[in-house]
Amino acid sequence: MTPGIQKTMAISGAAFVLLLFPAIIMTGLLPPISPMRTANEIAVFWSTNTGLKRVGLVLLLAASGLQAPFGALLAIRIRQMDAGRHSPLAYMQLVGTGLAVVAIIMPTFAFAAASYRPERDPQITQALNDLGWLPFVMNWPAATIQCLAIGFAIFGAVHEIWPRWLGYFNVWCGFIFAAGGLVVLFKDGVFAWNGLLAFWMVAVFFGLWFLIMAWQLWVSVAAPEGNSAASAAPETARSQSQQ
């Protein structure tokens, strides 16, 4: 794999965030509509600015796929850290990435259905709105699986490709992302799908995680793939940490 392709795959993680958040804003999902709104209010929301909202959803769908190359490169880094052994953590990472793509796609379709027929019964639109928002915020395993796979790969690394603080950062992010998992219990307050802790805190660190991992993937592109060269990488890492 050429460094150019690797760099493109690394950048796709940052591109995902840079496309995701504008798409969310275009669709009108930021700030999130309160779960306390009535069916009529939600129907009015989905039947105004429909053009912009639908284009936003198209972009949201496009963004979701950018996680695939990014996640695949993460899995390769896990294999490099685990050099020469079976790497179950790399497969765990790939499963997580697959789920993460679905985690964006699925709510996007529900939102698309909500905006598709403004003339229909508001109760149905409310149900579709719920069907979009609940998985959108609640679906934490996809991200947490990846964080834990990367974190434990760094802790147990044979070849030190990434610094250990990045492992702790990943494990910590894994817990943060889980904060959205309880939104089904709340319609109001900080743990509801529009709440400070379930939505805003997770959204901020979700974005940051992609940017930080894209940066770390980018700077580790030089880390060679072959065995002979791979053994040289830890040496450089060590000499850096001694300074």
Add this chain to the structure above:
Amino acid sequence: MTLLRQSGEPGTAADRARRVPGEEGIWVFVLGDMTVFALFFGTFMYSRGKNPAVFARDHAELHVALGTLNTVLLLSSSLLVVLAVQRVLAGQHAGTWRLIAAALCCGAGFVAVKAVEWTQLFAARKGVGSGEFFSYYFMFTGIHLLHVLIGLAVLSRLIVVTRRAEFTDKQARLCETGGIFWHMVDLLWVVLFALFYLVR
């Protein structure tokens, strides 16, 4: 730290004086977690300020005695871990597993007391859905309880490590790192205890 690991020899006194305790990376986790909990405490105080009467009423439903017992349990277990880590760093790791095992028992006691407390609250028909105070109470103490469970897993690991014949600086550093995590769990509980049980 890598220097120590490579040489496999204990660091000099000067090294010890300068270095960050434990692994540097654990501080990313600890400071991150403390920031999030600070956010938790801030939102709680904000909601409480908006609705003091309801918070005061629900606050009266909690058993201060059980909360105090839990605080004593966690503080004791933190002390035991301090003693264990001190011995490990002084190069006397033999037998420290008993101290860590005692700390583990205190931690398990905390979980048991929490289970009793929650069962009583559930029996009194209090749950996550019973108003703002209880949703905060169950969420924050629940997230903290998850930290305690992870801490218990970490302590169990330390017991295994300290009982092994092979014990290098790497293992000593692991003990120190695990200790830092456990102290953080303790510290967060002290603030939670003050916030939910004591503040009137």
